[in-house]
Amino acid sequence: MFETPRRSTPLIRWLLLLAAGAFQAASLAWPLATPDALHFLGLTRGQPVWWLQLVSMAVLVALLTRCRTAREAAWGGWLFTLAWLSLTFAWLFVSMHTYGGLPAPLAVLAVLALAGALALYYAAVSWMFWHLGLINKGLSDLVFASLWLLAELARGQWLTGFGWGAVGYAQLDGPLQAWLPWVGLYGVSWLAAWLAAVLVTLLGGTRAKHKGATVLLVLVVVGLPLVWPASAGLDRGKLSVTLLQGNIAQEEKFEPATGVLKALRWYGAQLQASQSELIITPETAIAVLPQQLPEGYWQALQQRFASGQQAALVGLPLGGLSEGYTNSVVGFAPGQTTPWRYDKHHLVPFGEFIPPMFRWFIDMMHIPLGDFNRGGLPQPSFDWQGQRLATSICFENLFSEEMATQFVDASTAPTILVNLSNLGWFGEHLAMDQHLHIARTRALEFDRPFLLATNTGQTAIVSRQGQVLQALAPHTAAALHGTVQGRSGITPYAAWVSRFGQWPLWLLAMGIVLGAAWRRWSSPRF
Structure with a gap:
């Protein structure tokens, strides 16, 4: 050599x-x-x-x-x-x-x-x-x-x-x-x-x-x-899903009079109209806290999914000044006393927490940044219609050893993987394709279908074999309707990485x- x-x-x-x-x-x-x-x-x-x-x-x-x-x-x-x-x-x-x-x-x-x-x-x-x-x-x-x-x-x-x-x-x-x-x-x-x-x-x-x-x-x-x-694992029933892609312009997304108002109207209408068993929005589809929503909006969401055969996963920030804030997903489903909740665990440096000695760098930019609280690991899956949905936000699907913590027990392991993201920060570049390939890799590692709901793309349904079954065109406001096949069983990788990490x-x-x-x-x- x-x-x-x-x-x-x-x-x-x-x-x-x-x-x-x-x-x-x-x-x-x-x-x-x-x-x-x-x-x-x-x-x-x-x-x-x-x-x-x-x-x-x-x-x-x-x-x-x-x-x-x-x-x-x-x-x-x-x-x-x-x-x-x-x-x-x-x-x-x-x-x-x-x-x-x-x-x-x-x-x-x-x-x-x-x-x-x-x-x-x-x-x-x-x-x-x-x-x-x-x-x-x-x-x-x-x-x-x-x-x-x-x-x-x-x-x-x-x-x-x-x-x-x-x-x-x-x-x-x-x-x-x-x-x-x-x-x-x-x-x-x-x-x-x-x-x-x-x-x-x-x-x-x-x-x-x-x-x-x-x-x-x-x-x-x-x-x-x-x-x-x-x-090989086993098929575990099917679930009809709707993945929402609002395509809210990033420069307007956090502006109350433009992007926030547009998002509340568009996502609100889609959540009310969809007939799928599960409806999923992107990360921070609702870009304001529940207490900042127009009067009756939050209550209408809860009432919409209080009965029937439909549920929803909605991305939004939660918390307050005293307890701190989280980048979260709320799950609405019939029969709940309180909505299900997932708080993002792996936070983005400079975007969701400020590393020590880097405040000067943050002060040079005009991005709505904050020090968010970190969610626990693992967190309970969202159980609906016989499926267990493991949720991640943004680049959390990059960390398979963290996702694997939910696969220790085969009887409670997720049957479907879900990621809510907002890749609008990155314009027309290849971040969307790279993010999709990350999801495809996780699907193959864990033998699970993967659902991606994003603000601007790629919004897609990925099979357990890592193939893109359906996808929306990037930078369009649309709803992706499809059916996903849940999966049980543990791959060799999931078996050892869930216990020993890498x-x-x-x-x-x-x-x-x-x-x-x-x-x-x-x-x-x-």
Whole structure:
């Protein structure tokens, strides 16, 4: 793997690493409209491109092995990740500049600063790979994959975590997708990193017999979950649903005389008119507290669902000055003494809580921010018509280990997953597609259908196989009517992550890295 000559100059290497990082970002959701003739390559706007992710990461591995020093490798890993992450969530620029009023240069710097800070994880593991991957060519692929996994886990869990754009999401619709109900997103990220490193090995100076053995191993790894699929659950009845997409302009959403009034009228009319068994609004569809609503509005909602065969999940803020505020979902159903309630647990930094020492940054923007109270974990599901609906808000569907806390007991595990979001903060960018791919991944991990109700898109019904069954056109005010099939049973991933979190993957990766480190420092050549 390390026999290729190191002739590339640092400048060329840095440019190649930036380009490879950009293509890795593109692999998560292809950003361009392409001719139909290229769709067989998976190059469809908004869709993941699994092979492009592998090629991009293989370029990273190959260039890291050409670095002359560990310091060069660290810089290379940092540059690759800076390009990958800054382009992956470039839509943050829209929320900070267009809607937050932050000057454009500062908004660009803020996106780059976030990506650059998160890239430090990958710089550290690139430095370690340069040292540890040189000992044993057979182990170097495992070492790279394990170090990459440690960086992904750290980014996704430390300091509240922001694992948006993890490489495993690019593997949707690819050969590694079948591993999701076994090892989850991060396990698939490990496999993707391993395959990328193996690709470099196969293209290097490895002997023919070793190449044959490696190809056979790859075929076994890719084919194993197809031959031995995860245990299947059971269908648990059907539920008719209506998902509402009000398309309230973000610049008006919190304005009482415009966006708030429009939302109250539109969502109120839809909640009254829909005939589905369950009606779901987006996050903060009602953007004011119940006590601030027009007289009789809240009571009319409760009365609407006090009897009959219909229920509703409505997103709105709750609380008061004395007890604090929450970003919540209220469930109305017949026979209730008090409405069901879910309070958002995983809050958005800068949007729903202000990190220490960052008040100055918040003061530069004009976004309705606040320090919300955090909901507990886990919280009871919304039980209706024989289904148990597990609710999440906004980017909470990113944290599968938190969603998994409701799967400890198979007899009470959710049968349907639901997410209420407002992606209007991010304009026309790929955040909608990326958010949809996150939901598709959770559906596959837990073998559950997933309902997405959003303000501007993507509002969709996702099957337990991770396929989009129905979806509304983005940036339209419409109601999506459909039927969802509930599901019971526990996948292998849900079984272990609900009890141990991501610790089995942490320990596996650290075990491989520590083993490589022991060989490194016990080697006579050291």
